[in-house]
Amino acid sequence: MTGGYDYTAGDVVRNARARLRNLVDTLTEGAEAFPGTEGAAVAAALRDELDALAVDLEGHLAAMGGDPLLYDDGRPAVSRVDLTNDGQHGVCFVWDPRPDHPTNRPHVVASVPFDDGTIAEVIVVAPGVLDVVRRRNDCGGHKFARM
Numbered sequence: 001m002t003g004g005y006d007y008t009a010g011d012v013v014r015n016a017r018a019r020l021r022n023l024v025d026t027l028t029e030g031a032e033a034f035p036g037t038e039g040a041a042v043a044a045a046l047r048d049e050l051d052a053l054a055v056d057l058e059g060h061l062a063a064m065g066g067d068p069l070l071y072d073d074g075r076p077a078v079s080r081v082d083l084t085n086d087g088q089h090g091v092c093f094v095w096d097p098r099p100d101h102p103t104n105r106p107h108v109v110a111s112v113p114f115d116d117g118t119i120a121e122v123i124v125v126a127p128g129v130l131d132v133v134r135r136r137n138d139c140g141g142h143k144f145a146r147m
Contacts, residue, residue, distance in 0.1 A: 011097035
């Protein structure tokens with residue numbers, strides 16, 4: 001770590017890889033949601049191109065050494081939390097490689113409403129640490145509210 005940076009070039013590659021993998025997962029879900037449509041075909045083509053790029057980045061990371069899922073300071077590059085304890089509903093969050101970046105500070109990442117009238121809020125507690133708070137939605141009949 002030189003030049004006043006708190007992260008390495010490898011960390012930047014890990015971040016790009018994590019963001020690409022998140023996009024690949026999103027495009028896969030989109031393609032599977034609308035099978036046989038033009039949108040699904042476009043999503044699948046984009047997914048395949050982004051997946052190939054992610055594989056290239058993974059090859060570079062393997063040559064550089066280290067864990068592709070951890071920044072050089074030991075923080076995770078990406079975290080996923082399960083909202084329903086069944087693996088069916090989750091939130092993926094890609095951490096910024098700069099430890100002091102505002103997105104690594106405490107804030108609500110996502111508010112996800114459920115049919116039972118609850119909301120699951122995914123919260124950055126500290127750099128590399130996510131927590132889930134599930135609460136009743138008491139917003140006067142509105143199904144979803146984000147503060």
